[in-house]
Amino acid sequence: MLQSYVPIVLLLIFVVANAVLILVASGLLSSYRPTAVKLAAYESGMPVIGDARERFSVKFYLVAMLFIIFDIETIYMIPWAVAFQQMRSMGGVLFLEMLTFVLILAVGYIYIWKRGALQWD
Amino acid sequence: MGLIVPAGSGDHADPTYESVSPNWVTTRLDFLANWSRANSLWSMPFGTACCAIEFMATAASRYDISRFGMERMSFSPRQADLLICAGRLPFKLAPVIRRIWDQMPQPKWSISMGACASSGGIFDTYSMVQGIDTIIPVDVYVPGCPPRPEGLLYAIMLLQKKIRGESLADPTLRVEHMVGPDGLFRRPEEIDEVSEPFGNSVHQTRSA
Amino acid sequence: MTAPVGLPDDAAASVAAVRERFPSGVVRSHVVNHQTVLQVTPGEAHAILAFLQQQPAHRFDYLTDLTCVEYRDAERQFEVVYQLRSLARRVDLRVKIGLDSDGPLEVRTVTDLWMGAEWLEREAWDMFGVVFAGHGDLRRILMWETYSEGHPLRKSFPLRGHWSRAEQTRQALNANPEAHYSMEELSISEAYRELPKDMQERLAESGRGSLP
16 A cells, blocks of 8 residues: 555655755856856846836736635535535535525625726726 | 956865866766756857848758757846857947856856957947957857858857866866956957957058 | 829929028039939028928928038038938938038037937937037937047048047946936836827826826
């Protein structure tokens, strides 16, 4: 039973050893000669003006957050579906439970829709 | 060689190898490092003019520098180990190529492709750099206006031969040759000497 | 190939109109290789160019080129050359202003007539040292901003420059290419205030260009 895991463990050891070997070898064999110009940012050979810290639109954050919420809702449905299949006798109750869950989140969905969080501009 | 090397620029070998005398292990290590470096040169094509077209032709299917492991060009100096200056270089572009050379990490080599990059070419004027070796160190010069793709391939092969002859313990390699405190990369007498007109240019009367 | 009805389709008509309107401003006119050349005095040049551009009968609305020539000729030393084209009439005309090489090389700018003259005049300043009065942003365009060796296309400027190659290399390596950026080269959001009104309104309406 445990024997089927041996290849995976071997692969894991090999991968880790390989990565360590590459990093150590390049660290030993490389030459590190930092200079002020070399460490500066690359701007096609010109001296650097400004920094790259531009302001972002906050809508990216909002979209990401909403995605997480509804994605987790979808994830919850998957084990529910497995349980539903195994407990067919209680089908009605299970269905109503999931419906309640979805309806609670649907209230939230209507709220953000009406608030305009789904409009990009 | 007359290159200005300011003090403390690190002209010593990697500490790992300073005290080890050359033996079979170090030579095999050198062979491994040189073989991998020579056969996977990632070039930064600093193409400014006509030679860049010939470089593109060399990279294309008929002449194919992919045979030499160079099909992956890097347009950022950060990931490049070979700077190919293909084309004439105006003085206005001189600080740009200098900065790009400085921003390439070691190990790095450079090829001066064509007559203009090697010596100023036909442009012996107020606005053209008379050879990029007045600004950056050059390993291989390729003559031609423009050089044939075979010429550029020969230069790459020469560079590979040079790389194979290197050693990890060599203190004179992998040194950052910076621009000196007087603002020049080479001594002024040297720049003037290599920029002297030659051939038919000496007969020009309208010159300084 | 003929011009629209009612407009003259050759440059001779325009030259004749200029001669009639500005009798003292025209030095001479001639035709060489089927190209009409009109030489004018520096004082009346701007008025003549404005006349040629704005009069509906002439309408030279496109400035093809603006350059200078320096001759090795005591009588005809230096010229500022305007190559005009009338797009509707399909007519070309060359207008020249004769100047003395040893006198002040200064003419009035034509950027108020043709906006494209902005860079063309910068090039003429860079290469020849001609000052365009009223230009507003007369700085070097081909050589770098702090280039101080001279004006390269003058006859007094040797082909290889005045200074030694070492000095030229040193000047080049120490020139900061970015010392004098203009507004639009920096960033569009900072240049918002300089944009024309209709463009500002359009950007404000679409919501792009402003932060949420």
